[in-house]
Amino acid sequence: MNSYFCTMDRRIIPTSDGTPTLYVPGLGEHYHSIHGARRESEHIFIESALDYFPGDPVRVLEFGFGTGLNALLTLRRAKETGRQIFYHALEKYPLEAGEVEEVCSYFRDLHFEWADLERIHSVPWGRQTVIDPYFSILKEQVDFRETTISGGPYNVIYFDAFAPAVQPDLWSEEVFRKIHSATAPGGVLTTYSVKGSVRRNLQSAGFTVKKIEGPPGKREITRATKDSVE
Numbered sequence: 001m002n003s004y005f006c007t008m009d010r011r012i013i014p015t016s017d018g019t020p021t022l023y024v025p026g027l028g029e030h031y032h033s034i035h036g037a038r039r040e041s042e043h044i045f046i047e048s049a050l051d052y053f054p055g056d057p058v059r060v061l062e063f064g065f066g067t068g069l070n071a072l073l074t075l076r077r078a079k080e081t082g083r084q085i086f087y088h089a090l091e092k093y094p095l096e097a098g099e100v101e102e103v104c105s106y107f108r109d110l111h112f113e114w115a116d117l118e119r120i121h122s123v124p125w126g127r128q129t130v131i132d133p134y135f136s137i138l139k140e141q142v143d144f145r146e147t148t149i150s151g152g153p154y155n156v157i158y159f160d161a162f163a164p165a166v167q168p169d170l171w172s173e174e175v176f177r178k179i180h181s182a183t184a185p186g187g188v189l190t191t192y193s194v195k196g197s198v199r200r201n202l203q204s205a206g207f208t209v210k211k212i213e214g215p216p217g218k219r220e221i222t223r224a225t226k227d228s229v230e
């Protein structure tokens, strides 16, 4: 077993746009791009997946809840657009209380939606909770590989696992097949990786896969869609 999963050694560091991310020394992995955590999440998940999907209501499924930044930006977009969003986040290793406090304090110093982030973190695991007229959330503490995805079908999927080089079994055809079955026709998945094996596994699982422009520091990202008629 990798030492990260034994020790949970994680360090909170600022990124180029001032928003924080976590660094995991045992894996050599960051939770977000050091070129701007908020900018990266906005580009890959909010603009390239959530905004791309035209429907209302929207059911969002996230792989890797982490700091809650993707959930926070999704809540913000729900308020801006008035679309009704149900958010289902999967996470095996939730942040500890001190880490949540530290992450939230970064956002407080930036005067950016920190009260909403605290609210998202204070929601109990395993219980669907309404936190805004436009946004409800269910955080589930599970392993992606073992869980049966409930609550679907989903319209928007944020696939935000650690890099395929570090955890190849999370980017497998088997995992993507489960996701494809839980995706509604017309649904869209985005992820930061454009690795050949990832795109092939998505395709074998039934998705139509495209490379699209990436955020600062990353030339391209992947968008996969489930065709309306198959």
Ligand SMILES: C[S@@+](CC[C@H](N)C(=O)[O-])C[C@H]1O[C@@H](n2cnc3c(N)ncnc32)[C@H](O)[C@@H]1O
Residues within 6 Å of the ligand: 030, 031, 032, 041, 063, 064, 065, 066, 067, 068, 069, 070, 071, 090, 091, 092, 093, 094, 142, 143, 144, 145, 160, 161, 162, 167, 170
């Ligand atoms: C790149 S980070 C996600 C960042 C997150 N979306 C955010 O906004 O902060 C990857 C996440 O996947 C979680 N993870 C790693 N292995 C997992 C597994 N087998 N099942 C579920 N979650 C896992 C990690 O704990 C970490 O929170």
